[in-house]
Amino acid sequence: MSQLRVGAAQRVFIYPTRDVFFACLYPLKGVLYFVAHPFLYPLVRARLLPAILLSTFVLMNLFFFTYLPQVAFLALFHRTGSAWVNGTFLVLGEGAAITAILFECFLVDESQVDIFDAVLVHKGYEDLVKQYRPVSEDSLNNPVLRLGKPTKSSVYGPFSLRQIVEFVVLLPLSFVPYVGIPLFLLLTGYRAGPLQHWRYFKLRDFDRKQRNAFAKTRRWQYTWYGAIYLALQLIPVLSMFFLMTAAASSALWAADLETQRRRQEASVFEAARYTDNPEGNAV
Structure with missing residues (x-):
């Protein structure tokens, strides 16, 4: 009975907490x-x-x-110190949103696609990338130079009106002293996290139903990943740099997910082959 309880605790609390923690690390891994x-x-x-x-x-x-x-407006709802803190984060958030709209939509997306694809190629998953663009042989020893021009429409992250509306609607959370900003990051990260894997979903040929199912099973991982990603966007001046490194971080996560998926498929294949041919596997 005790073993059953330990197993249940691991499935319900320990493993999900571990997975969320690792997801939080990916934005920092992307920078490094x-x-x-x-x-x-x-x-x-x-x-x-x-x-x-x-x-x-x-x-x-x-x-x-x-x-x-x-x-001054926040001071109507806050104590003296928190109004200055939340006001700072509010302006930084506004700056990140305006800069992203002005810059990301026009100039950054193509670079993010190239970064994402180059990281996947470097990790050995060029078979995914080849569905959307040619990848030359490894003789160049440079994943970026191995990438050809995309042969299909390639978008890193789609323009999401819903995300922008949610961003504006949730901004009043900054009125809440101390906890308002963390809540804002988590709630907006709920939407931002899965969008960072839009390119991966496309490379996997997921339809809308498959995307939603995949993200649902990793909802808290994507939410916290998105929150950390958005927090980095609030760092003055460097927000655009972290926008680029986010493509590297999402590709690193995608590569790890691919490794897990292919190992599981290989294990299922080996188990099925052993079951179908037990005599051939006997020593």
Whole structure:
């Protein structure tokens, strides 16, 4: 009986908590992976400077024109200190949203696709990428140079009006002292997390029903992953850099999911073969 209880506790609490913790680490792994692999640098070099300049310009204007009025408004609901803290996060969130809309939709998505595909190729999953673009042989020893032009429509993350509406609707959570910002990140991360794997879902040829089922079984993992991803977007000036590293992090997660899936399929195949031919497997 005690063994059954331990097994139930592992399935209900320990394993899900472990999986959520590992999911939270992927955005940070993406940063480290990006920094440690120079073959990714050319994909962002030409766009990083204008991204930083745009982010700086947007934040300077927001802090100059809107910060004090928003802090004064928040002070109606907060104690003295928390109004300044929540006001800062509110302006940073507004800046990240405006910069993403101005920059991501026009210039970043193609680079994110290339980063995602290059990481998958580097991890040995070029068979997935080849469905959407040619991948040359390994003689170049550079995953980025191995990538050909996409032969099908390739989008890293689709434009989501629903996500933008939820972002605006949930902004008033910043009125809640101390816990408002974490709640805002979690609730918006609920939507943002699965969207970071849109490219992976496309490479797997998932339809809408399959995407929803896949995300549902990993709902808390995607929610916390999305929350950490959005928190990095709030870091001044570097939000566009973390937008790029997010593509690396989502690809690393996709590669790990592929490894697990293929191992499970191999195990099922071996078990079925042993069952179908027990004499042939006997020693």
